[in-house]
Amino acid sequence: MEEIKIQRAAKLKEKPDPKTLGFGKIFSDHMFLLDYHAGQGWHDPRIVPYGPFMLDPSAMVFHYAQEVFEGLKAYRAPDGSVQLFRPADNARRMADSCDRLCIPPVPEELFVEAVKALVKVDADWVPNEPGTSLYIRPFVIATDASLGVHASHSYLFCIITGPVGAYYAEGINPVKIYVENDDVRAVKGGTGYTKCGGNYAASIRAGERAEEQGYAQVLWLDGVHRKYIEEVGSMNVMFKVDGKIITPALTGSVLPGITRRSCLELLRDWGYAVEERLITAEELFDAAESGKLEEAWGTGTAAVISPIGEMGWKDKHVVVNGGEIGSLTQKLYDTLTGIQWGVEPDPYGWTVKL
Structure with a gap:
């Protein structure tokens, strides 16, 4: 691997509170x-x-959306050190996204070393307030100056970072989600399992409609049968029903979340029965109305764990766990963030010290 050249900024920015x-x-x-x-x-x-970089107006990324991205974080541990959470998993997922978008994959070792090197250079930007972290956004874009629907011959891989607080302004408080019936996010055989911008662009309209009705996120249904739950706008989703944990199976149109995988490993270690399978909206709302839906939460890098307090679908509206965060949801949040911030032991080897 080539040595990473470092050109330091002549003037550093003022860091935020x-x-x-x-x-x-x-x-x-x-x-x-x-x-x-x-x-x-x-x-x-x-x-x-x-800073900005120059691209030709005909760069293929602008016209044919050949691009992928990732999201991970760096955390400040109590001893002042900085650590990452499962960066190799992000590298592998980006390689899978690249394969689907016909982009040459960034080698896993190079991806991880690049993340480490950049975070080390900007280590002073990793905040130390509780609940804060340094968000890391790697992405690849097609740069050929050419109009024509085919794979680019040139690409740019870039990583940017920035200090962040809570993803939702309401923090760990339960959010309201709405099951979308009209628009679909992705279908099996498409790009739903990748992290590409087109998936998120396709979700914006439904998100705007949900927000107008007072909901924080959209809960997507599958694009073929329009009845199976897939994922929340920016997160995977899980439900505790009658003591069991159920979550949508990875059928090709659901993002294989790294936080999702971490939660499933924890839950199985804690002795819960976990089912990864097809779940209909009808089944879910029936469980809620019968009192069997005990807890619901979203999982993702940005929010980590986001409890779901209310759900709407057609003319139905249900409240989950009295609109309060559930004890299992809280335990998952506390355990995961404890490992990420270095205040809890990491028996899984998920964290990488810089």
Whole structure:
């Protein structure tokens, strides 16, 4: 692997108050860049001052959406050290996304080393307030200056970072979600299992409609039968029904979340019966109305665990666990964040110290 060249910013930005951090609005001093050209492969890894880069107006990413991205975090441990959470999993998932979008994959070792190098350079940006972290956004875009529907011959891999607080303004408080009946996010055979911008663009309209009705997120149904639950807008979803944990199976149109995988490993270790299977909206709302739906929560890198307090579907409206966070949901949040922030032991080897 080529040595990563480092060009440090001449003037560093003023860091924000860690007590008032939002999400995704503030970015650190530097970014990582890596080029790809057909016949040459990935080359010229470098860390440079954060700032705009120039792209031709005909760059293929603008016209044919050939791009993928990832999301992970760096955490400040109590001893002042910095650690990552399962970065190799993000590297492997990005490689899977690249394969579907016909993008040359970034080698796993290079991905992880690039993340480590950038976070080390901007280590002072990792906040130390409870609940805060440094969000890391790696992405690949097609850069050929060409109009034509085919794979690009050149790409740019970039990583940017920024300090963040809670993803939802309401924090760990339960959110309201609405089952979408009209729009669909993805179908099996499409790009639903990848992290590509098109999936998220397709979700915006339903998200806007849900927000107008007072809901925080959309709960998506499958695109074929329009009855099986898939995932929440930016998260995977889980339900505790009659003592069992059920979550939608990874059928090809659901993102294989890393937080999802971590939760399932914890739950099985704690002795819960876990079912990864098809779940209809009707089954879920029937369980809620009969009192068997005990807890519901979303899982994702940004929010970690997001309890679901209310759900709407057609003319139905149900409240989960009295609108309060459930004890299992709280335990998952406390355990995962405890491991991530280094205040709980990590028996799984998920964390990577810098």
